[in-house]
Amino acid sequence: MAVSRVSLSSITQGFPKSRSFLDGNSAYIPSSFESIATATGTGSNTTITFSSIPSTYKHLQIRSIFKDSTSSTSSQYLYINFNSNTSVNNYSWHNLKGNGTNASASGVASGTSIIKIENAGASDPGFPTKTIPNIYGVSIIDILDYASSTKNKTLRAISGTDVNNAIANYGGIVLNSGLWLSTSAITSITLTNPDGSTFMSGSTFALYGITG
Amino acid sequence: MAQTYTPIATTTLGSAASSITFSSIPSTYTDLRIVLISQTTNATTGGMEFQFNSDTATNYSYTRLRGNGTAASSSQSANTTAGYGGYVVISSNWSMNTIDIFSYAGSTYKTALSTSAADQNGSGDVWNIVSLWRSTSAITSVKLNSTLGNFATGTTATIYGILKA
Numbered sequence: 001m002a003v004s005r006v007s008l009s010s011i012t013q014g015f016p017k018s019r020s021f022l023d024g025n026s027a028y029i030p031s032s033f034e035s036i037a038t039a040t041g042t043g044s045n046t047t048i049t050f051s052s053i054p055s056t057y058k059h060l061q062i063r064s065i066f067k068d069s070t071s072s073t074s075s076q077y078l079y080i081n082f083n084s085n086t087s088v089n090n091y092s093w094h095n096l097k098g099n100g101t102n103a104s105a106s107g108v109a110s111g112t113s114i115i116k117i118e119n120a121g122a123s124d125p126g127f128p129t130k131t132i133p134n135i136y137g138v139s140i141i142d143i144l145d146y147a148s149s150t151k152n153k154t155l156r157a158i159s160g161t162d163v164n165n166a167i168a169n170y171g172g173i174v175l176n177s178g179l180w181l182s183t184s185a186i187t188s189i190t191l192t193n194p195d196g197s198t199f200m201s202g203s204t205f206a207l208y209g210i211t212g
Numbered sequence: 213m214a215q216t217y218t219p220i221a222t223t224t225l226g227s228a229a230s231s232i233t234f235s236s237i238p239s240t241y242t243d244l245r246i247v248l249i250s251q252t253t254n255a256t257t258g259g260m261e262f263q264f265n266s267d268t269a270t271n272y273s274y275t276r277l278r279g280n281g282t283a284a285s286s287s288q289s290a291n292t293t294a295g296y297g298g299y300v301v302i303s304s305n306w307s308m309n310t311i312d313i314f315s316y317a318g319s320t321y322k323t324a325l326s327t328s329a330a331d332q333n334g335s336g337d338v339w340n341i342v343s344l345w346r347s348t349s350a351i352t353s354v355k356l357n358s359t360l361g362n363f364a365t366g367t368t369a370t371i372y373g374i375l376k377a
Contacts, residue, residue, distance in 0.1 A: 038377045063242075063374070096284070098284075098285075100288025136323060138314045162273050172342075175277070
């Protein structure tokens with residue numbers, strides 16, 4: 001049986017018919033990579049929180065571009081907690097970093113209350129601050145199997161900043177890993193600017209869900 | 213629901229070529245991601261660089277982290293003519309390169325994260341790179357250049373648009 005679509009013109013000119021239920025429209029293909037929420041730097045916020053994260057995805061990804069409001073050019077990092085859990089001994093982290101001169105590694109094997117995301121250089125500077133115009137640091141954070149009730153949660157991140165040598169020994173490329181010693185499903189993620197300075201306007205943190 | 217991760221264009225080379233270009237990139241996404249499966253016609257390992265909006269001036273820079281199976285190292289280059297995408301392997305293997313370009317249509321300088329996996333069964337490299345393009349213009353085209361030899365037949369590049377809420 002043919003499919004008929006009712007419109008004003010169909011009433012005045014007769015019903016157009018189609019052999020397809022799509023009737024010339026494009027098929028809807030559900031995405032396997034969905035945008036859940038986006039948070040932005042306001043110039044006055046020191047934390048970014050994604051809460052009420054649905055458990056319906058398989059993995060999460062946070063894509064971010066941000067700058068710190070401090071006037072300092074020294075270290076700026078991101079600290080990450082899950083489900084507002086800041087208890088000591090619940091996290092560990094490691095990284096492999098290149099500052100343009102040396103490759104090095106650091107980490108905390110146990111007994112820490114956060115996962116630290118670095119973006120380090122020779123003097124261990126981190127993400128760019130407002131002293132460097134037009135340049136933002138970037139990061140991609142992946143959290144696999146975040147809703148599992150049987151697995152501790154593992155995070156992987158790649159982060160980087162290049163400043164074209166605008167400041168000596170500044171910037172770098174870093175691979176980060178982190179562990180949350182909890183089998184609870186992740187329902188919230190908090191990213192904190194640890195020195196109390198704020199995320200500048202133009203900073204954006206986008207949370208995506210990946211279906212499995 | 214709007215598509216969040218959308219393939220914009222794909223190119224598979226039917227013959228060797230020195231470059232692959234994606235042009236007329238719409239400004240409607242948040243980030244871009246390029247995935248390249250490639251092989252070089254060079255006798256030894258090749259490389260890949262990228263340029264935006266036909267800009268061949270020294271408006272780029274990058275910082276690199278490399279592992280070559282023996283040692284980890286890092287290097288930095290300022291005022292370059294392209295961003296760096298990593299290595300490309302020789303026949304009969306294929307390398308994987310990704311380039312994530314953040315806020316490509318925004319009004320600040322453009323930062324890209326690149327990864328390169330190039331293993332040749334006895335040699336090879338893994339790279340992670342951050343590149344900067346010192347331009348506040350929206351990116352409307354991306355050109356991938358083979359730095360040694362050409363991209364071989366069968367090399368495939370896809371550009372995706374990622375859209376935040």
